[in-house]
Amino acid sequence: xxxxxxxxxxxxxxxxxxxxxxxxxxxxxxxxxxxxxxxxxxxxxxxxxxxxxxxxxxxxxxxxxxxxxxxxxxxxxxxxxxxxxxxxxxxxxxxxxxxxxxxxxxxxxxxxxxxxxxxxxxxxxxxxxxxxxxxxxxxxxxxxxxxxxxxxxxxxxxxxxxxx
Numbered sequence: 001x002x003x004x005x006x007x008x009x010x011x012x013x014x015x016x017x018x019x020x021x022x023x024x025x026x027x028x029x030x031x032x033x034x035x036x037x038x039x040x041x042x043x044x045x046x047x048x049x050x051x052x053x054x055x056x057x058x059x060x061x062x063x064x065x066x067x068x069x070x071x072x073x074x075x076x077x078x079x080x081x082x083x084x085x086x087x088x089x090x091x092x093x094x095x096x097x098x099x100x101x102x103x104x105x106x107x108x109x110x111x112x113x114x115x116x117x118x119x120x121x122x123x124x125x126x127x128x129x130x131x132x133x134x135x136x137x138x139x140x141x142x143x144x145x146x147x148x149x150x151x152x153x154x155x156x157x158x159x160x161x162x163x164x
Contacts, residue, residue: 025068026071026072027071027073032070033068034067034158035066035158036076036093036094036095036096037064037066037095037096037097038059038061038063038064038093038094039062039092039096040062040092041062042059043088043092044088044092045078045084045085045087045088046075047086047087048086048087049073049077049087050087053087059080061127063094063096063127064098064127065081065097065100065127065155065156066079066085067079067156072087074089074091075088076088081100081102081155097163098128098129098130099127099128099138099157100126101122101123101124101128101149101153101154102124102153103152103153104123104124105121105122105123105124106121106122106124106150107120107121108120108122108145108147108148109147110147110148112137112139112148119146119147122142122143126143127142128141128142128149129142130157130163131163132163133157133161133163135151135160135162136150137150138150138151138154138157140154
């Protein structure tokens with residue numbers, strides 16, 4: 001009986017450890033999933049984590065936000081807004097945070113308030129540098145214009161993520 005309890009406890013502990021380990025990347029110890037941006041103007045996206053794997057996609061937008069969903073050695077499995085993705089070498093990625101505007105003609109306000117004056121409007125698909133975020137608004141910079149956008153209009157943020 002005592003031996004069965006020890007085995008059961010060991011199984012529970014191993015499951016808790018594996019759940020905790022799955023929340024952090026095995027190579028970087030950073031959260032998985034997380035958002036990064038593309039450092040290069042062009043990056044090959046491969047079927048597997050090595051140069052010998054076939055290129056499935058070529059992403060062609062510098063600073064494009066990508067979500068890292070897995071790590072293996074120097075490779076990161078990434079997906080874009082549409083869910084397309086594969087493995088990219090880590091040197092093609094940057095920790096600089098960007099977002100993609102997901103709604104057409106998003107208003108950028110001077111302050112994080114819908115009644116605040118509008119400083120600019122951005123089109124769907126624009127890639128913007130991400131600044132501070134609260135639970136409802138994010139400060140972004142796009143094409144020289146800076147302002148606050150509703151976070152529901154942006155892709156590249158984890159649910160509930162707040163940035164100071």
